[in-house]
Amino acid sequence: MKPEATPSRFGVYVHFPYCLSKCPYCDFASVVAERIPHERYARAVVRELEGRAQEYGRRGVESVYFGGGTPSLWEPECVATVLRAVDELFGLLPGCEITLEANPGASDAARFEAYLEAGVNRLSIGIQSFSAPVLAGLGRRHGPEEAIRAVETARRAGFENVSVDLIFGGPHQDVRGAVEDARRAVELGPDHVSCYGLTLENLAEDVRLAKEVRRGRVKVADDDLQAEMGERVRDVLRAAGYHRYEISNYATPGFESRHNTLYWVGHEWVAAGCGAHGFRRLEDGRGLRYANPRKPDAYLTAVETGAAPEIEREVLEPAALFEERIFLGLRLARGVDLEAAARETIGEVPARLWEAVDELARAGLVARRGSVVACTDRGLDFHTEVALRLLP
Numbered sequence: 001m002k003p004e005a006t007p008s009r010f011g012v013y014v015h016f017p018y019c020l021s022k023c024p025y026c027d028f029a030s031v032v033a034e035r036i037p038h039e040r041y042a043r044a045v046v047r048e049l050e051g052r053a054q055e056y057g058r059r060g061v062e063s064v065y066f067g068g069g070t071p072s073l074w075e076p077e078c079v080a081t082v083l084r085a086v087d088e089l090f091g092l093l094p095g096c097e098i099t100l101e102a103n104p105g106a107s108d109a110a111r112f113e114a115y116l117e118a119g120v121n122r123l124s125i126g127i128q129s130f131s132a133p134v135l136a137g138l139g140r141r142h143g144p145e146e147a148i149r150a151v152e153t154a155r156r157a158g159f160e161n162v163s164v165d166l167i168f169g170g171p172h173q174d175v176r177g178a179v180e181d182a183r184r185a186v187e188l189g190p191d192h193v194s195c196y197g198l199t200l201e202n203l204a205e206d207v208r209l210a211k212e213v214r215r216g217r218v219k220v221a222d223d224d225l226q227a228e229m230g231e232r233v234r235d236v237l238r239a240a241g242y243h244r245y246e247i248s249n250y251a252t253p254g255f256e257s258r259h260n261t262l263y264w265v266g267h268e269w270v271a272a273g274c275g276a277h278g279f280r281r282l283e284d285g286r287g288l289r290y291a292n293p294r295k296p297d298a299y300l301t302a303v304e305t306g307a308a309p310e311i312e313r314e315v316l317e318p319a320a321l322f323e324e325r326i327f328l329g330l331r332l333a334r335g336v337d338l339e340a341a342a343r344e345t346i347g348e349v350p351a352r353l354w355e356a357v358d359e360l361a362r363a364g365l366v367a368r369r370g371s372v373v374a375c376t377d378r379g380l381d382f383h384t385e386v387a388l389r390l391l392p
């Protein structure tokens with residue numbers, strides 16, 4: 001069967017790399033700057049978006065995501081400037097989800113109101129924990145009170161869509177502590193909770209906490225303990241009405257993150273800012289992924305001198321796109337429609353894939369409804385292993 005293209009949905013990712021301090025577990029493109037070049041960075045992002053618009057064309061934007069770094073350090077006027085440019089260049093669709101990541105240490109009422117005024121309608125607040133020793137162990141500068149205040153301030157400012165992030169398995173945390181964090185998070189009534197186990201593997205060499213753990217100077221939860229924490233945290237979130245729609249993400253009905261879902265189901269997004277990665281479908285059925293330099297200075301210089309601010313550009317063949325659709329689609333509790341994914345990429349689902357699906361179903365790791373394959377709750381915990389069994 002010949003592959004058929006289906007219309008792609010479209011989002012915009014903007015990376016803001018500056019932070020007040022560098023957390024010792026952080027491997028994101030983030031830096032601490034003596035002075036943040038607010039306007040210069042906004043001008044560069046707009047200029048990059050103008051260039052990218054030539055490649056992507058005018059598209060209806062259904063989600064914009066300001067990630068970081070700490071985007072809540074960015075002057076609201078700069079966020080407004082970027083959003084105006086996105087609207088002019090691509091066109092914001094009615095009801096577009098516009099998310100900004102906020103740090104409890106940088107979240108006063110006037111700032112939140114100004115973001116809302118600029119068009120941001122969803123805040124994702126990096127609480128991580130409500131325990132002072134755990135926050136200290138993660139190198140976070142905020143305390144539990146600031147975390148609570150940030151959510152309350154967001155609500156008072158008028159945000160009707162608030163997400164909080166938690167990390168479990170870090171230094172000084174036991175199962176009871178992880179459960180307590182989840183309880184305190186749901187008490188604040190967020191619409192969405194992202195809850196990640198601390199990961200220190202496959203990070204850059206210089207990630208401080210990873211080094212300390214390797215040297216035996218700091219202890220974090222091992223895999224079994226982290227799995228137990230995950231299970232208990234899930235129970236708390238479920239009992240409070242949050243459904244697990246992705247491996248690490250929970251939402252009340254209708255509040256699943258639209259932005260991340262675009263990534264997981266193979267749609268397109270334009271990305272701007274240092275360290276940002278974008279994806280575009282090509283007319284011949286292949287895909288194109290690009291990555292910008294991680295260092296803000298390199299990024300700013302490239303954009304300002306009119307050079308393409310990319311350090312990587314990779315063309316993905318249909319077979320690679322199909323594999324990616326399986327790998328990412330299986331992150332979602334609703335699963336992936338293998339026939340639809342094959343139709344848009346390689347044409348037909350290879351017969352051996354159905355055999356592998358049946359085998360995984362017998363092991364209780366996936367469930368199949370027609371051509372849709374979804375991980376069971378247990379399967380989600382072993383997502384990588386399950387997905388690898390389905391890939392060639």
Ligand code: SF4
Nearest residue numbers: 019022023026030069
């Ligand atoms: S606030 Fe976030 S992006 Fe910044 S250093 Fe900490 S973990 Fe990294």
